[in-house]
Amino acid sequence: MDDFTGAAQVAQLRRTVTRKGRRTVEIVCLITSADARTAPPELLAAWVQSHWEIENRLHWVRDVPFDEDRSQVRTGNAPQVMGGLRNIAITLLRLQGHQNSAAALRHHARGTDRPVNLFLSA
Template identity: 30%
Template sequence: MSSIGYERKTITRTGADGTVREERYFLCSIKPNAELFSIAARRHWNIENNLHWALDIVFREDKLRSKEKNGIHNLGLSRRFVLFIIKLLKAYYHRGMKRIRSKIGRNLESEIPVILAVLKVLYDNDMMDAIDELAK
């Protein structure tokens, strides 16, 4: 531990909640630098909101109770790969990720050609930059 960080943010919500203030303390391994800390804190919440939240909504990951470490790791990799594919398919289906997962889950055999076609179009059109953006 190299430093302790403090974050205070004000969230303005519409409706009955109004304004909410949140305060957090972080134990950090980075050097005590306010600008570096603010970047690290924002990146942490960006990952939490974009990856973990999506995994929980689409796959209900927080409700899983597996104890086997290798199994947890392998299932996590599989879920992240599938989430990546679902994000690619959002442009094709024009639906939310949870609904896309449901559609693919019900008709996997008929959806595989669609998935492969979308991946082929991206690859053929040299859209690897778009794939890199989606993977973030």
């Protein structure tokens, strides 16, 4: 535990994942400074679930429909600015009721007035 100063609890999480029709079991180790009284198994599970909720609601959308990982913008403040603009676009699409970001982006790409109207209607 020398490498994990402050660690009070180690837990193992097993989850069943289905990808392309194939089921596998993943085992994940969790390390936390919260002891077992402060963070019982139910709370640890809630923390993991909330992490994936954030990952799925924002990071995945930025990575896949916006293809952020292949962005050529790498210098100065430009990466942060572009990330902020992507977040604004995601927020505006969600406020307009779009659940599927990829479909919403395709919809707005088909009409030059649609992105402007989206922005002005917010």
